[in-house]
Amino acid sequence: MAKSKGNPFPRVFVNVTLAIVCLLWLIPTLGLFVSSFRPRDEIMSSGWWTILPHRVWVTTEQIKPDPSVDRNGVMTFEGATGTFEQFRQGVESPDGKRVVWIGNKRAGTVQVQEQQWSGLPATTLQNYHDVLAGKNVTIAGNAEEAARKGEDMSDAFINSMAVTFPAVVIPILMAAFAAYGFAWMRFPGRKLVFALMVALLVVPLQIALVPVLSDYVHLRLNGTYMSVWLAHTGFGLPLAVFLLYNYISTLPREIMEAAIVDGASHFKIFWRLVLPLSTPALASFAIFQFLWVWNDYLVALIFIGNVPGVQVLTMRLADMVGSRGSDWHLLTAGGFVSMALPLIVFFSLQRYFVRGLTAGSVK
Amino acid sequence: MTLLNPDADEHSAELARARRRRNRAIFTLLSGIVAALVLFEGFFVLRDSQAPKLVTALFAMIWGGGGMAILYLIANQLVEFTPSQWQRRLTPVVFVLPAIAFVVYFLALPAARTFIASLFDRNGTNFVGLANYITVFTEPFMLTTFRNNVLWIVFGATFTIAFGLLVAALADRSKFENLAKAIIFMPMAISLVGAGVIWRFIYAVRDPSDVQIGLLNAIVVALGGEPQAWIAMLQPWNNLFLIVIVVWMQTGYAMVLFSAAIKSVPTDIIEAARVDGAGEFKIFFSIIIPSIMGTIVTVSATVIIFTLKIFDVVLVMTGGQYGTDVIATQFYNQYFVNRNFGLGSAIAIVLLLTVIPVMVYNLRQFNKRETL
Numbered sequence: 001m002a003k004s005k006g007n008p009f010p011r012v013f014v015n016v017t018l019a020i021v022c023l024l025w026l027i028p029t030l031g032l033f034v035s036s037f038r039p040r041d042e043i044m045s046s047g048w049w050t051i052l053p054h055r056v057w058v059t060t061e062q063i064k065p066d067p068s069v070d071r072n073g074v075m076t077f078e079g080a081t082g083t084f085e086q087f088r089q090g091v092e093s094p095d096g097k098r099v100v101w102i103g104n105k106r107a108g109t110v111q112v113q114e115q116q117w118s119g120l121p122a123t124t125l126q127n128y129h130d131v132l133a134g135k136n137v138t139i140a141g142n143a144e145e146a147a148r149k150g151e152d153m154s155d156a157f158i159n160s161m162a163v164t165f166p167a168v169v170i171p172i173l174m175a176a177f178a179a180y181g182f183a184w185m186r187f188p189g190r191k192l193v194f195a196l197m198v199a200l201l202v203v204p205l206q207i208a209l210v211p212v213l214s215d216y217v218h219l220r221l222n223g224t225y226m227s228v229w230l231a232h233t234g235f236g237l238p239l240a241v242f243l244l245y246n247y248i249s250t251l252p253r254e255i256m257e258a259a260i261v262d263g264a265s266h267f268k269i270f271w272r273l274v275l276p277l278s279t280p281a282l283a284s285f286a287i288f289q290f291l292w293v294w295n296d297y298l299v300a301l302i303f304i305g306n307v308p309g310v311q312v313l314t315m316r317l318a319d320m321v322g323s324r325g326s327d328w329h330l331l332t333a334g335g336f337v338s339m340a341l342p343l344i345v346f347f348s349l350q351r352y353f354v355r356g357l358t359a360g361s362v363k
Numbered sequence: 364m365t366l367l368n369p370d371a372d373e374h375s376a377e378l379a380r381a382r383r384r385r386n387r388a389i390f391t392l393l394s395g396i397v398a399a400l401v402l403f404e405g406f407f408v409l410r411d412s413q414a415p416k417l418v419t420a421l422f423a424m425i426w427g428g429g430g431m432a433i434l435y436l437i438a439n440q441l442v443e444f445t446p447s448q449w450q451r452r453l454t455p456v457v458f459v460l461p462a463i464a465f466v467v468y469f470l471a472l473p474a475a476r477t478f479i480a481s482l483f484d485r486n487g488t489n490f491v492g493l494a495n496y497i498t499v500f501t502e503p504f505m506l507t508t509f510r511n512n513v514l515w516i517v518f519g520a521t522f523t524i525a526f527g528l529l530v531a532a533l534a535d536r537s538k539f540e541n542l543a544k545a546i547i548f549m550p551m552a553i554s555l556v557g558a559g560v561i562w563r564f565i566y567a568v569r570d571p572s573d574v575q576i577g578l579l580n581a582i583v584v585a586l587g588g589e590p591q592a593w594i595a596m597l598q599p600w601n602n603l604f605l606i607v608i609v610v611w612m613q614t615g616y617a618m619v620l621f622s623a624a625i626k627s628v629p630t631d632i633i634e635a636a637r638v639d640g641a642g643e644f645k646i647f648f649s650i651i652i653p654s655i656m657g658t659i660v661t662v663s664a665t666v667i668i669f670t671l672k673i674f675d676v677v678l679v680m681t682g683g684q685y686g687t688d689v690i691a692t693q694f695y696n697q698y699f700v701n702r703n704f705g706l707g708s709a710i711a712i713v714l715l716l717t718v719i720p721v722m723v724y725n726l727r728q729f730n731k732r733e734t735l
Binding site: 044046162197241 | 432466471575577578643
């Protein structure tokens with residue numbers, strides 16, 4: 001790529017602007033990340049950015065004001081002068097100290113404070129422990145005391161996996177078969193059926209929730225893992241078929257023809273040749289579907305509903321936002337627990353993800 | 364004997380082969396039936412299982428993935444036993460039909476069923492014609508909902524495209540391209556619910572006399588302002604604060620596509636313009652932008668569809684209160700909270716109608732490419 005030569009201004013301008021945008025993008029996540037390691041009380045009493053070294057007022061001296069001092073007039077302590085109301089707010093003396101009146105007018109004390117650098121911030125893993133293991137809640141009853149294990153996220157983590165993996169594997173297999181069929185077999189209505197499949201790509205899945213839910217209720221399927229991954233299979237198939245068709249239809253014709261001449265059946269060609277050759281496309285769809293299902297909230301919310309013990313991470317997290325919106329310390333750690341796996345998958349397989357994105361839409 | 368009647372020998376060999384073939388076919392059929400039964404039984408086991416979670420989860424994975432593979436395998440073997448002209452006809456069916464069946468059951472058929480439900484009243488018992496649609500297009504709360512969706516589309520798409528272009532163009536000229544892209548890209552891996560949690564720490568509001576723990580209010584207070592309840596007050600501008608969250612998440616997507624497109628703009632054109640004395644901004648607006656217009660249209664369409672269907676962020680952040688309802692949350696609230704089945708279905712149909720132009724566009728693009 002040709003870069004502008006000999007002109008340092010654009011380079012600096014580019015990097016500085018880029019750095020600012022990146023910082024803006026990073027700050028929200030960074031805030032949550034930092035908060036997740038802060039003790040509960042600190043999360044509630046100060047912003048997460050206070051972990052950065054900054055100057056705080058530290059009390060160095062306590063003075064008991066002489067009873068004879070007129071508290072309704074102007075007073076002077078440690079070189080700072082002001083009325084009682086002013087001292088209640090804190091008055092700064094010329095040498096940089098701050099004098100604050102603590103307590104009431106008659107019996108209160110005066111604190112002399114100096115600015116010092118804040119020490120190391122307090123950190124803890126308690127939030128993660130509480131979220132993963134479930135906090136022990138003791139309920140005091142009349143006669144007995146019941147110790148109940150609070151809701152925990154490690155269960156939800158397993159649920160998410162049980163929902164996600166089949167929801168990734170099944171549509172990939174089905175879509176690969178179908179994509180091969182559309183690309184390399186001749187049958188009547190092939191083009192029309194495929195076009196309809198492409199058209200269904202953008203259908204909002206809200207349309208499907210209600211009828212499918214009523215069938216699920218008849219089959220007593222709602223509230224099971226299967227209900228969710230069957231639905232995700234259906235919703236994910238159009239994109240899967242489309243992406244895989246784009247790839248499989250561009251495989252070299254000579255290879256296919258050679259295999260057919262050798263007497264291989266379609267099934268054999270598909271299994272031995274096409275599937276291994278399509279690994280990149282399979283991988284990119286797998287990542288898409290994984291991120292989509294793992295992060296999905298709506299489908300799980302409708303089909304699992306309030307059945308306990310099956311709830312996935314997003315539902316648990318959304319519950320925590322709603323029902324205990326004040327338990328910020330649990331939210332922070334919970335948020336990161338729910339993000340851990342997708343972030344790992346995402347960054348280790350980013351290459352395939354990007355390839356899938358560009359193959360899916362550009363051109 | 365063999366010397367005397369070679370035909371008979373060949374005949375009996377033929378017979379033996381046919382018998383073997385039939386036996387194999389029967390065996391395959393039987394194993395198919397057994398496999399189907401096992402899978403069918405597995406369905407009930409999974410549905411009613413009280414086993415430990417991990418066991419159920421593992422079983423679900425094996426049942427789902429493995430079962431599907433076995434069904435395909437057996438169906439294919441069965442087809443291979445049929446006469447060759449049938450085989451030619453049936454093989455595509457085995458390959459394509461399962462996917463079609465799923466898509467029909469989970470997307471096409473429900474669209475029709477939801478449409479029928481939308482013509483009935485709130486319990487689905489009395490036919491009311493288009494009354495639900497009249498409600499959808501006249502009630503003030505629905506009009507607010509539509510207004511919000513328009514805000515989402517206009518601001519969401521504009522900002523996503525603008526930031527995506529900006530980052531793609533800048534990153535292309537920077538040494539830190541990969542790092543910058545990874546940072547902008549990262550939010551795409553996060554769930555919208557998780558993003559909601561993250562942004563709570565930005566928008567949090569406390570009583571003016573308390574210390575602000577939300578970043579935005581801390582900045583406002585430090586600058587001498589009053590803390591604001593960003594997502595509750597200031598209607599309808601509180602919607603913008605929700606839109607920011609989605610822009611934050613979607614910019615990575617736009618950036619990746621733009622970046623690929625910018626890299627494919629021929630370098631010699633840009634070099635020629637540079638030699639002619641065109642500035643960087645001029646090059647960007649008169650060469651790069653026109654040559655990646657196709658990608659800009661695609662990305663806009665994708666982002667618009669995404670914002671039309673937006674649900675999780677709004678539900679988690681406000682639940683649709685404070686005038687922030689969008690079509691998808693309104694659908695949820697009407698159907699599952701108010702239990703007005705007719706109205707909920709009508710809203711879902713309206714949502715479907717709004718994406719039809721994009722559907723048509725997709726089909727046209729696809730046809731164009733296929734005829735080439």
